[in-house]
Amino acid sequence: MPDSLPRFPYKADRLKPLRAFCQVARLGSVSRAAEALFVSQPAVTLQLQALERELGEKLFERSGRRLVPTRAGEALYELARPLVDGIDTLPAAFRNEVKGMDAGELHIAANSSTILYLLPRIVERFRQHHPDVRLSLHNTVSADGTDLLRADTVDLVVGSMHDVPGDLSYAPLHRFEQRLVMPLGHPLADKPALSLADIGQHGLILPPKRQITWRLVDLVFQQNRVPYTVALEVGGWEVIKQYVAMGMGISILSSICLTDADRGRIATRSVGSFFPDRSYGVVMRKGKLPSPQARAFMDLIQPDLFMRRDYYDSGHSER
Structure with a gap:
């Protein structure tokens, strides 16, 4: 190689810096990437620096306490991730293919x-x-x-x-369609023309806010500008159905959560015209x-x- 060309210690082995780069992109931290790779933090830093010098692009920028890929880093991540994953999983994939499903x-x-x-x-x-x-x-x-x-x-x-x-x-x-669940004998169970406002007048029992169901229910009421009240937040559909059966509120859940055991303790009806299928x-x-x-x-x-x-x-x- 001519003396005028730069020489980087990691250029001959692109897998190591690419693996380090992908781990930092996934974990947002050099220290966490070093732990995942069982190497030192300086080693990861040197690999990233060598990769940036070779490609001539800045690959990360700091956002608070995390390192996030730059636009160039995002492009490299999309290209490098399947290559690194393919190499890292090759032995296991090979063994699985040889052994089959045994x-x-x-x-x-x-x-x-x-x-x-x-x-x-x-x-x-x-x-x-x-x-x-x-x-x-x-x-x-x-x-x-x-x-x-x-x-x-x-x-x-x-x-x-x-x-x-x-x-x-x-x-x-x-x-799966969305269903309104109520205690037996609830006034909404037999109401001929059910509206979203009718549902909003009764206290709802919903899973915690971090879960998809809560966000979807809130979105429907907000989009239709219908007020509603959450009477209780609790995790687990079996618990929610039990509280509904006890008369502590009504709820909206996916039909997959209803079983034959629920028959005779709660009433249900479709609300697919208000809430999209899950x-x-x-x-x-x-x-x-x-x-x-x-x-x-x-x-x-x-x-x-x-x-x-x-x-x-x-x-x-x-x-």
């Missing part, structure tokens, strides 16, 4: 409602077809699930997603190939698994 692990993140209502039949079928795969279900709220996904702690997230970040892909697989599907990281175990699990998520018997309807449908 062994391996599958980690899935989902919230408690999804684990309770949506996944049992899918998990049962997966266990029947692949008994030697170690399946782990991580009970999380949606935000925690995507964090686990980005950190490669889980293979995929199953649930509902409203706003999809740019680094993730969401494949909705089925939609989709449920699979969330994955863009650019990362699913493992054979993950592909096998996704193949089992078919709409016919979600078919339920007719919901009991105590009042007039607005659909």
Whole structure:
């Protein structure tokens, strides 16, 4: 190489600086990236500096306590992430392909409602077809699930997603209507012409604000400029249904959360004309190939698994 050309110590091995760059972009910190890579902070800093000198672009800027990619850094991240992920997961992917589905692990993140209502039949079928795969279900709220996904702690997230970040892909697989649930004998159960204002006059029992259901319910009332009152915030649809049955308020939930056990203790009716259907599907990281175990699990998520018997309807449908 001519003496006039610059020489950088990391240029011959682009994988190390690209791996360090991707970890800093994901974690927002040189120190956290160093911990994830089991190297020193100075080593990560040198790799980033060498990469910036080679490319002639500033790749990060500070936003508060976090390092965030610049415009050039975002472009490099989109290009480098699938390359780094492909190299890092190559040994495991190779072993899985060689072994097939006779062994391996599958980690899935989902919230408690999804684990309770949506996944049992899918998990049962997966266990029947692949008994030697170690399946782990991580009970999380949606935000925690995507964090686990980005950190490669889980293979995929199953649930509902409203706003999809740019680094993730969401494949909705089925939609469920929204239902109004009330105590037996509630005046709204048999009201012929139900309006959103009618619902807003009664105290609502909703999950915490950080969850999608609360945000969607709030959005509908705000868009229609209808006042409403939250009587109680509590996590878990089984708890919410129990409190509704006790007469402590009414609620709006996805039809997937209703079971035969609810018949005789609460009244329900469709509110699909006010509240949009909720989709449920699979969330994955863009650019990362699913493992054979993950592909096998996704193949089992078919709409016919979600078919339920007719919901009991105590009042007039607005659909």
